[in-house]
Each structure stands twice: as structure tokens, then as C-alpha cells.
Amino acid sequence: MEKSVHRPTAWHVTHWSADPFSLGAYSALLPGGTRQHRSDLGQVLHERLVIAGEACDTRAPAMTHGAWNDGQRAAKAAMAAGARKVIVIGAGCAGLAAAQRLRGQGIDCIVLEARGRTGGRTHTVELGSVKADEGAAWLQHFAENPLAAIAQRQGLPCIETDFSRPLAAASDGVLPDVEGAWAAFIERVDRQLPLSEAISGYMATLDPAGVRATQFAIDANLVLEACLPVTQLSVSALDEEGVGHGDRMLPGGYSELVDVLAQNLDIRLNTPVTHIDWSRAGVRVNDETCDFCICTVPVGVLKTLHFTPELPETQQRALAHLGMGKLEKVILQFDERWWPSSSSGYLRWYDVPASWGEWLDLTDAVGKPTVAGLIAADAIARQFSGRTDEQIAMAACEALEAWAAAIGPTP
Known part of the structure; x- marks a missing residue:
């Protein structure tokens, strides 16, 4: 593997799927599940x-x-x-x-x-003076979240993440209208079929550009949320809400x-x-x-x-x-922020095949250049198998570099 141009000064790689006391990240509906x-x-x-x-x-x-x-x-x-x-x-x-x-x-x-x-x-790890969450990272559905109310009563800082405005790029060309493709898919997919069959049938009605946009949408909004390949998911997984409702992170860590x-x-x-x-x-x-x-x-x-x-x-x-969804995280820390800054702190990377699809730029929240990347489902095996934590971290860094190159110069 070629050495990364920007080598992190510290990193942390999770292994929730192998942890005997979790065996995965969180629950998901398997085929037929409701x-x-x-x-x-x-x-x-x-x-x-x-x-x-x-x-x-x-x-x-x-x-x-x-x-x-x-x-x-x-x-x-x-x-x-x-x-x-x-x-x-x-x-x-x-x-x-x-x-x-x-x-x-x-x-x-x-x-x-x-x-x-x-x-x-939920567990907070330390990279030098910085605290970051290797597990759950957001207080979701903040306005109705009882844990958010407790955090506020305790005076714990909470920083909002705007998931509707990611700084996004695709590895294979111009970024399509991913959210538009997702909305069309949700509206038109046949929910009477098993999910993988429903997706195949829907894809057959699209032109190549539509297939590309829809695959990106499924990778980001379904697989990265439910954390299993579509062949292992129920069609009911489409109806289970994920992020995006005023969610806030705890810069001091969930712990x-x-x-x-x-x-x-x-x-x-x-x-x-x-x-x-x-x-x-x-x-x-x-x-x-x-x-x-x-x-x-x-x-x-x-x-x-x-x-x-x-x-x-x-x-x-x-x-x-x-079943248990498979989701892992890599936290990378650097001496300087060399990647484009997003006003929302939220980054998306549409890779082929899917890899480190979602990133949270923690830099402004924790005071040191730090990013956390998420990877899910069968992409984990592609990136983790046979690699040490250091090699996994370097591979994630390369993905971040590819995303930054695709974004290009930003104000």
C-alpha cells in the first residue's frame, strides 16, 4: 500500500463486530422482520x-x-x-x-x-487531549430525547450537526442528485417484495445515470443506516428513522x-x-x-x-x-486540518464500491484537527480484512484524501 500523503498523528479503530459483549453495532430488521x-x-x-x-x-x-x-x-x-x-x-x-x-x-x-x-x-476514547466517541456519537431526535434533556440539565455542551447539508463528492465523477434519487426510490419501490428483489426491480426501470444515483442513495441512506447488505435487510427497514432531526453531539464525549x-x-x-x-x-x-x-x-x-x-x-x-448491524469507526487526528471545511461539519463520500461513506469533522468541536469516519456492512470486510489497525487507519486516510481531491478548493 502506498504511504498516505497526510499521515495522522493518532488514530483509533473500532471493532464492535468482534466485541464479545456487543457482536455488532445495533439492531436491524432481517428479511421478513417488522x-x-x-x-x-x-x-x-x-x-x-x-x-x-x-x-x-x-x-x-x-x-x-x-x-x-x-x-x-x-x-x-x-x-x-x-x-x-x-x-x-x-x-x-x-x-x-x-x-x-x-x-x-x-x-x-x-x-x-x-x-x-x-x-x-457508548464509550469515549482519548487521543491525547481530545475525547471522541467510538460508539454512539449523537443525541438524536434532540427535541424529544430524554437523554438530551438530562445533558442540558447537567450543563453538558451539545453541538448540532446538520445532516441535510453534507459536503459531498463521488469517486467516479460528478455528484448526482442523491437525495432526489432517494426520494423517488422511497416513493416508487414495491414494498410487497423482499427488499433485494424490490431494489432490483426498481433499478431495472432506470437509465445508467439513475442507477448510479440510486445506488449512492441506497448505500448512504439505507446500508449505512441499517448497517447490513440489502440482501440481509427487511423491506420494513425503509421505514425506520435514522439521523437528521436536530441531532447534536457531545464534544466532551458520551461518557x-x-x-x-x-x-x-x-x-x-x-x-x-x-x-x-x-x-x-x-x-x-x-x-x-x-x-x-x-x-x-x-x-x-x-x-x-x-x-x-x-x-x-x-x-x-x-x-x-x-440481527446486529455491522458499523465501525475510525478516528483520525492530525497536526493541521488539510481537508476542506464543511459549515455543517458533516462529510459524505460516495465510493464504488462503498467504503468510508460518512465523516464527522470534529475539529471545531474538540479544538484539534480530528475526523471520524464510518463504514458499514460488507464494506467493513473489504477495508478491515487482513489489516492491522494502523493499516486500516491509513486506508481510511486515503479515502479522506480522495474525497478532498474530488471536492477541490473550497472557500
Whole structure:
């Protein structure tokens, strides 16, 4: 590989797909999956066990506030069951929400967390003096986001990202009207067909320019959002909202907010759970027993847990229609900002095949030239396979350089 012209001074590469406590980034609807499967997964079982988290939330799946809201739902279920002692599995946003709600009601609650830290798929890393999020990075749907309200009450800075105005370029020529192509696709695609068939049928009606624009739109607005190839996605994934509703980032990192959410809770770190026995009136988790268990582990991990008895058919069917999207991030830091500056801080790169499609320029927020790039689905294997973290970071840097060259000089 040729040496990059602009070598970063520091970098961080994520590996959420290989992390045994996440096995992916967030939930996605597999072929045949619907929002009903999310609701089904979260049904309360015999007033003593409930699965909770972003995968069960139909309003904000794959988002931290979806996890928080569903954790609150689970806590209400425990209270309705008259639980006096509750075990919460997982100290991510859902687990912390449930534990805080229960603690506020004076209910005995312990949180078992497999990692040596809280936060789950939210985690802030440090590159020198700069803090950046390797997991969730935005407070989405800000106006209606309860985590945003908490952040504001705590006085945490929040910086808006305008996703409607990316500084964008394509690797193979002039950038087409990607958003126009997406709007036309959403309006005309046959939703009665499996998604991959629906896309193929729609593409067959377009000229080459239309196919190119639509492929860019699908790569950016569907694959990069749901984080799986279209062959592994339900047509219902088209209806699940993503970014773009006044979303704001935390320049000090999500961990500042997580630390607030975890205050005054009984959290047992480095305590992985593999077996949940809910065969009796009391639930047994590891060596602990309780009246009620709230399990908030990610879908990928949930499928590896052993339940006694097995989960009912409804939950098993729901799990079969839910998978984990694959999304990774590289954070690159430089001595100077050599790339074109975007007023929105949001960059888009339409590559063939898709690669590092989405970038957030953190420079103005953190005070040092820093960018974070996102890559999803099968593009991860193309960029990660057989490479060290340093090689992955350099490949991402080359993609950023290609984007900057395609943009050309900007004011």
C-alpha cells in the first residue's frame, strides 16, 4: 500500500463486530422482520423476566434514547409485577435507565455488567487531549430525547450537526442528485417484495445515470443506516428513522453523560452473564437471585445466552427476525486540518464500491484537527480484512484524501 500523503498523528479503530459483549453495532430488521417483532421481543414473561433495549423500541430503534426509553418501560413492568429485588443485566443506556427508575422507587436493584466499564455501546476514547466517541456519537431526535434533556440539565455542551447539508463528492465523477434519487426510490419501490428483489426491480426501470444515483442513495441512506447488505435487510427497514432531526453531539464525549446516568447505582463490573434461570418464581442469574430480571444485552449477545426454560416461541421468532448491524469507526487526528471545511461539519463520500461513506469533522468541536469516519456492512470486510489497525487507519486516510481531491478548493 502506498504511504498516505497526510499521515495522522493518532488514530483509533473500532471493532464492535468482534466485541464479545456487543457482536455488532445495533439492531436491524432481517428479511421478513417488522416493528411487531421488536414489540414481541420485549413482552414481559410470567411477570419475572423482560428483554429490553434499543432492539425492542419501535419509535427509536438503534438509538441511545430508544434504549433509555425501553429501559424505563422494563422498570415499570418490574414495578407492576410487585418486584422487591431486580437484577438488571447490562450497564448500557437501557440498563442504567431501568436501574435509575427502580432506585428512585426504593426497589433493591443490582446491575451486572460484563465489561470493566459502564456505557455499553457508548464509550469515549482519548487521543491525547481530545475525547471522541467510538460508539454512539449523537443525541438524536434532540427535541424529544430524554437523554438530551438530562445533558442540558447537567450543563453538558451539545453541538448540532446538520445532516441535510453534507459536503459531498463521488469517486467516479460528478455528484448526482442523491437525495432526489432517494426520494423517488422511497416513493416508487414495491414494498410487497423482499427488499433485494424490490431494489432490483426498481433499478431495472432506470437509465445508467439513475442507477448510479440510486445506488449512492441506497448505500448512504439505507446500508449505512441499517448497517447490513440489502440482501440481509427487511423491506420494513425503509421505514425506520435514522439521523437528521436536530441531532447534536457531545464534544466532551458520551461518557460524561453515562457517568451521570450511572450515579448512585449498584453496578457489578466484570460480571458477564451466560445463563438465566427463570423456571421458578424467583429468577437466578449467576449466583444471584431476584424477583424480576431485566435483560438489556444487545441482540447479538442475547442469541448466545442460555435460558431455562427456553424463551417462548414468540420471542424466538422475534429474535430470528432481528440481527446486529455491522458499523465501525475510525478516528483520525492530525497536526493541521488539510481537508476542506464543511459549515455543517458533516462529510459524505460516495465510493464504488462503498467504503468510508460518512465523516464527522470534529475539529471545531474538540479544538484539534480530528475526523471520524464510518463504514458499514460488507464494506467493513473489504477495508478491515487482513489489516492491522494502523493499516486500516491509513486506508481510511486515503479515502479522506480522495474525497478532498474530488471536492477541490473550497472557500
